[in-house]
Amino acid sequence: MSSKVKICGLRRLRDIEMANLYEPDYVGFVFAASSRQVTEEDAESLKAELADGILAAGVFVNAPAVQAARIAEKGIIDMIQLHGDEDEAYICSLKRLTGRPVIKAVRVQSREQILQAEKLPCDYLLLDTYTKGQYGGSGKSFDLSLIPGLSKPFFLAGGLNAENVRQALEISGAFAADVSSAVETDGYKDTDKVKAFIQAVREEKR
Numbered sequence: 001m002s003s004k005v006k007i008c009g010l011r012r013l014r015d016i017e018m019a020n021l022y023e024p025d026y027v028g029f030v031f032a033a034s035s036r037q038v039t040e041e042d043a044e045s046l047k048a049e050l051a052d053g054i055l056a057a058g059v060f061v062n063a064p065a066v067q068a069a070r071i072a073e074k075g076i077i078d079m080i081q082l083h084g085d086e087d088e089a090y091i092c093s094l095k096r097l098t099g100r101p102v103i104k105a106v107r108v109q110s111r112e113q114i115l116q117a118e119k120l121p122c123d124y125l126l127l128d129t130y131t132k133g134q135y136g137g138s139g140k141s142f143d144l145s146l147i148p149g150l151s152k153p154f155f156l157a158g159g160l161n162a163e164n165v166r167q168a169l170e171i172s173g174a175f176a177a178d179v180s181s182a183v184e185t186d187g188y189k190d191t192d193k194v195k196a197f198i199q200a201v202r203e204e205k206r
């Protein structure tokens with residue numbers, strides 16, 4: 001099956017116009033502390049302009065479940081992406097409150113850690129690079145040989161770019177490729193880089 005693609009950290013109207021043009025499967029709005037952080041109000045305006053077929057994931061780090069639930073309830077996000085220390089009880093309550101798919105990020109340090117995370121009641125994993133003091137969006141890659149055989153679909157993240165993404169998808173067997181840093185110039189999403197990344201993922205289909 002062909003791989004999906006997610007562009008994370010959109011925060012300007014022009015980012016949404018770019019997404020509508022190149023049609024990634026998913027975009028991400030970062031609500032956690034980050035240079036890419038958006039407010040609920042920003043995200044609401046951006047989602048209103050996003051084409052119907054593109055799903056928006058809200059990215060949270062140890063946020064109160066009611067915050068994510070409120071944003072989902074307003075229709076600002078279609079999926080919930082958790083990058084902190086959220087546990088089974090937290091994920092269960094979020095699913096009960098929202099009924100939305102949950103993506104649980106793992107900042108990969110070991111194979112065992114990924115296998116443990118697979119037992120969580122999330123719909124997808126997102127395997128990302130462990131960087132001390134940073135919850136995501138580091139632009140750094142990790143050792144793909146740490147990824148065990150998984151029955152749960154997973155997003156592959158961490159230092160992907162248009163040059164390395166096809167090989168990374170082939171090696172890992174990921175359901176989707178997720179990118180942020182490599183499709184930016186000076187901290188903002190760059191149309192040409194986004195286009196090249198999406199094309200690279202989609203060429204992998206052939």
Ligand SMILES: O=C(O)c1ccccc1NCC(=O)[C@H](O)[C@H](O)COP(=O)(O)O
Nearest residue numbers: 008034136137138139158159179180181
């Ligand atoms: O991107 C951020 O600033 C961020 C901050 C806090 C938690 C998660 C964050 N990003 C989540 C993502 O989905 C990124 O796309 C993922 O970490 C990959 O980023 P990159 O290595 O820069 O491509």
